[in-house]
Amino acid sequence: MSPMWGSTAQYEVIHWSWAIAVYLFLAGISAGSIIVALLVKWNRHERSNSSIWDAMIKSGTLVAPVSILAGLFLLVADLGRPLSFYWLLIRFNPLSVMSLGVLFLLIYTPIVLVFTLLVFERTIVKYTWLLPLGSFIEWVKSLHSYAKTIEYFLMAAALCVGSYTGFLLSALYAIPLWNSPVLPIVFLTSSISSGIAVNILIGLVFFKSTINTESIKYLLVLDLRVIMTELPLLGIFFVGLFYGGGEVSSVAKAALSHGGLALVFWLGVIGIGLLLPLATVILALRSHVYRVRYILTNATAVLLGVLLLRYYIIYAGQIYLG
Amino acid sequence: MAKAYRLIFDENLCIGCQACNVACRLENDVPEGVYRLQVHVTTQGVFPHLGMHFERRSCVMCDEPPCVSVCPTGASFQSKDGLVHIHESQCITCKYCILACPYHARFINPLKNVVEKCTFCFDSRLSKALDPACVSVCTTEALRFGDVSQENSAVAMLSRKETLLFPKAHLGTKPKVCFIPARKGVKV
Numbered sequence: 021m022s023p024m025w026g027s028t029a030q031y032e033v034i035h036w037s038w039a040i041a042v043y044l045f046l047a048g049i050s051a052g053s054i055i056v057a058l059l060v061k062w063n064r065h066e067r068s069n070s071s072i073w074d075a076m077i078k079s080g081t082l083v084a085p086v087s088i089l090a091g092l093f094l095l096v097a098d099l100g101r102p103l104s105f106y107w108l109l110i111r112f113n114p115l116s117v118m119s120l121g122v123l124f125l126l127i128y129t130p131i132v133l134v135f136t137l138l139v140f141e142r143t144i145v146k147y148t149w150l151l152p153l154g155s156f157i158e159w160v161k162s163l164h165s166y167a168k169t170i171e172y173f174l175m176a177a178a179l180c181v182g183s184y185t186g187f188l189l190s191a192l193y194a195i196p197l198w199n200s201p202v203l204p205i206v207f208l209t210s211s212i213s214s215g216i217a218v219n220i221l222i223g224l225v226f227f228k229s230t231i232n233t234e235s236i237k238y239l240l241v242l243d244l245r246v247i248m249t250e251l252p253l254l255g256i257f258f259v260g261l262f263y264g265g266g267e268v269s270s271v272a273k274a275a276l277s278h279g280g281l282a283l284v285f286w287l288g289v290i291g292i293g294l295l296l297p298l299a300t301v302i303l304a305l306r307s308h309v310y311r312v313r314y315i316l317t318n319a320t321a322v323l324l325g326v327l328l329l330r331y332y333i334i335y336a337g338q339i340y341l342g
Numbered sequence: 343m344a345k346a347y348r349l350i351f352d353e354n355l356c357i358g359c360q361a362c363n364v365a366c367r368l369e370n371d372v373p374e375g376v377y378r379l380q381v382h383v384t385t386q387g388v389f390p391h392l393g394m395h396f397e398r399r400s401c402v403m404c405d406e407p408p409c410v411s412v413c414p415t416g417a418s419f420q421s422k423d424g425l426v427h428i429h430e431s432q433c434i435t436c437k438y439c440i441l442a443c444p445y446h447a448r449f450i451n452p453l454k455n456v457v458e459k460c461t462f463c464f465d466s467r468l469s470k471a472l473d474p475a476c477v478s479v480c481t482t483e484a485l486r487f488g489d490v491s492q493e494n495s496a497v498a499m500l501s502r503k504e505t506l507l508f509p510k511a512h513l514g515t516k517p518k519v520c521f522i523p524a525r526k527g528v529k530v
Binding site: 024036116 | 384
């Protein structure tokens, strides 16, 4: 009941807006595309030091730094006081998931940038003004005996970046829709899904000459598995909320049945983001025809679905508080 | 010795005059449109069995504050006396604490662009051994404030006598603000 005296306006402010949703999406894409690039490198490359990189590795190492840097820019710009962001770097609170996220990103981002330099070495050495980078690349290459260890480390960092965004939200018990132990797994799964989609998309558009149909097939099978994991995970997420009782149950019911946000979930996240890609992947794998149109539709739908999932969770969490 | 502050709001004595709200705004220069403290007045029940309900909305000064543990920069901190404060200069306004607070006590000061909330008037009054502004102006003594570890303090005596309710106690935040629920009930 709204009070006859007093204002409730300040309790209804959306403090984390679309910018945070887009950041979660970009961080997920970045982590996902690197995870996928590493999987392709480990499982699809015959020689680990091959200099002809698979298109999937190229697109992964191109997308990962661009999206994480764009995401971080958005994140800082969304702060109420963007210029004071340096406090995040000089203070550390191990209890705060945001602080842990900063730590993960400080480890993750530089390794990703170095990985990108290595993969695009031939492009970089073409430009004279990038020469200093060339000698840096040579130095990094002299460490090649540690390559596998660094790759495992990067994989771990990417898994941390892909899942911390879920923990960031699930740590808040004031927000019933976010306070679920399943949320980080949902986010990690969907970020891997978006990584597959974006790598295929960028690979098809920019690196067509180095595309290996076998690795596309490998990724489509992986995509199928990821989607088949994500669907039940989302089910478990909401069932868990229903079983939470009291206001948690009513929040879950409202979030799934009220207004435009419920539509975003059912139509956007489930319909476009999961069922449509599921259908196209099965179709492509069945007929063994990797028609570009199918694959592009699939990738675009997955990306839209992953973005809408972040958007839905961010907004529904703050609107339906019980 | 560390203090054990407690603020008791007696719903039975409150008349909804908002003197506390106004005193808070004056004492702390709270900008228009936002509140560190307000008393929500609602009518409850079905005619002719109606009743008024008064609910204090403010920071409850948790002993286990979720806003402090989520703060990435340590701007949101707890003092030795267990009071939760904000270092304005270290606050980057990431709004994580606002979302973490189950009592919706925090807001962004639109003039300074930093997160703000009730401080029990620490700088201007409490540190000079004065009661918070809201308590000092309460016309019906519905607000009592003091140190419960002092046996003879008004809040300690009231705590022994009355049944106290701690808002959202099931969350384990251990608030220092509590209330004596209205004895006259109405069917909601």
